[in-house]
Amino acid sequence: MDTCQTGQAELGLLIKQGAEARVYLSSFVGRKCIVKERFSKKYRHPILDSKLTVKRLNAEARCMTKARKLGVVTPVLYGVDPVLHTLTFEFIEGHAVKDILLEFGSNGIVEERLNDIAAQIGIAIAKLHDGGLVHGDLTTSNMIVKEGTNQLVLIDFGLSFTSTLPEDKAVDLYVLERALLSMHSSCGDVMEKILAAYRKSSKQWSATMNKLDQVRQRGRKRTMVG
Amino acid sequence: MKSFHVSAGSTFSVALFSDVTNSRELLELMQSAKMEPEVALLNASLVPDIFPVLAAAHKALVSKSRESLTTRTLHSELVYNYAASKHISESLKRCGISDQMSYILAVRFNASDDEMTSVTNLINGKEIDLEELEPRSNRDQILKHFKIPPQELAISSLSDAITCRIAARDAL
Numbered sequence: 001m002d003t004c005q006t007g008q009a010e011l012g013l014l015i016k017q018g019a020e021a022r023v024y025l026s027s028f029v030g031r032k033c034i035v036k037e038r039f040s041k042k043y044r045h046p047i048l049d050s051k052l053t054v055k056r057l058n059a060e061a062r063c064m065t066k067a068r069k070l071g072v073v074t075p076v077l078y079g080v081d082p083v084l085h086t087l088t089f090e091f092i093e094g095h096a097v098k099d100i101l102l103e104f105g106s107n108g109i110v111e112e113r114l115n116d117i118a119a120q121i122g123i124a125i126a127k128l129h130d131g132g133l134v135h136g137d138l139t140t141s142n143m144i145v146k147e148g149t150n151q152l153v154l155i156d157f158g159l160s161f162t163s164t165l166p167e168d169k170a171v172d173l174y175v176l177e178r179a180l181l182s183m184h185s186s187c188g189d190v191m192e193k194i195l196a197a198y199r200k201s202s203k204q205w206s207a208t209m210n211k212l213d214q215v216r217q218r219g220r221k222r223t224m225v226g
Numbered sequence: 227m228k229s230f231h232v233s234a235g236s237t238f239s240v241a242l243f244s245d246v247t248n249s250r251e252l253l254e255l256m257q258s259a260k261m262e263p264e265v266a267l268l269n270a271s272l273v274p275d276i277f278p279v280l281a282a283a284h285k286a287l288v289s290k291s292r293e294s295l296t297t298r299t300l301h302s303e304l305v306y307n308y309a310a311s312k313h314i315s316e317s318l319k320r321c322g323i324s325d326q327m328s329y330i331l332a333v334r335f336n337a338s339d340d341e342m343t344s345v346t347n348l349i350n351g352k353e354i355d356l357e358e359l360e361p362r363s364n365r366d367q368i369l370k371h372f373k374i375p376p377q378e379l380a381i382s383s384l385s386d387a388i389t390c391r392i393a394a395r396d397a398l
Contacts, residue, residue, distance in 0.1 A: 028281075028284070029230065029231070029232055029233075029277070029280040029281070029283075029284060030230070030231070031277075057397070058396075058397035058398075059397075061393070061394040061397035061398075062394065062397055062398055064390075064394070065390050065391065065394045065398075068378050068381070068382060068387070068390060069375055069377065069378050070377060070378075071375075071377030071378060071380055071381055072381070073381045073382075076382070076386040076389055076390055077389070077390045077393040077394055078281055078389060078393055079281065079284065079285060079288075079393045080393055080394060080396065080397050081288065082396070083292065088393075090386075127377075151381075
């Protein structure tokens with residue numbers, strides 16, 4: 001894939017590296033874009049590795065398009081390259097919800113903005129779950145608030161899968177709850193606001209909410225009382 | 227006519243025509259592979275914006291550079307990519323031109339000015355500005371062909387919805 005820089009298979013400007021992929025900034029036919037490269041795991045057999053990586057790549061592309069069809073805002077997919085193991089998306093201008101909440105934590109909460117973000121999160125997850133899609137990695141760093149429109153955009157569907165089980169949906173919400181508790185407790189009970197919006201927009205919330213209580217009981221670092 | 231840079235070293239020229247009268251002739255030329263210069267002809271009512279066409283072009287160029295074209299030529303590959311379907315002949319039929327078509331988008335890779343002039347001469351129609359793509363597009367046909375549900379329309383433009391489908395076609 002050609003980019004703004006010269007060189008062999010230069011994907012662009014590296015902006016982040018995670019456990020599974022590297023993220024580059026580049027341009028696609030004149031538009032600012034993100035190139036996500038799933039790198040190969042050297043400890044795997046090369047043929048297996050390539051097959052697995054392409055499978056995961058396709059799954060991510062499929063889940064993103066499914067999420068869009070359900071009405072969840074995700075970045076626009078510009079291209080999928082099975083040879084270079086890359087996905088190219090539109091670049092979303094804005095801040096991750098994580099950064100916004102951290103800022104609230106240190107500089108004071110803007111009540112209205114917090115409520116708006118929490119409501120959008122709840123609605124987005126409800127749409128996903130009702131459509132039989134589980135995000136798999138719901139954390140505040142995987143949500144971006146678009147500059148200007150203040151629309152919530154969900155990113156990173158690399159761990160997502162299709163499931164209608166309340167168990168899977170409850171675990172999805174639980175992951176978010178733990179993330180919020182660990183990083184953003186200074187913002188108050190954001191999870192409650194999110195769940196309120198989730199209950200309002202989801203048609204199958206009761207089974208999921210019941211399961212969520214059970215999952216909470218199970219979780220790690222529980223005081224084994226009662 | 228407008229030119230775009232699709233990737234390093236490749237340009238892409240686009241021209242829009244209305245009131246085309248010789249579509250049957252153009253179709254015959256294409257099918258007998260006697261079209262000179264080679265150009266891709268798209269059903270312009272299915273094109274609300276030029277960006278998805280650029281995405282399809284980019285994809286076609288990448289396939290060509292890897293010698294892995296699914297169709298016979300680079301230009302037919304573009305039409306196949308734009309349809310966002312795996313069915314080749316159906317895609318070429320639906321997104322390419324047909325007998326009675328009067329509203330056509332002509333595109334060519336790495337075209338010189340002379341080549342584009344001969345394309346303009348080849349097509350019996352009136353060249354119009356690319357700005358006309360949006361108002362003249364057939365929204366219902368697009369929604370039906372690409373199977374875009376109302377929930378998706380609420381959060382996305384037609385152009386973005388089509389681009390996603392073009393990109394993800396081979397992943398589905």
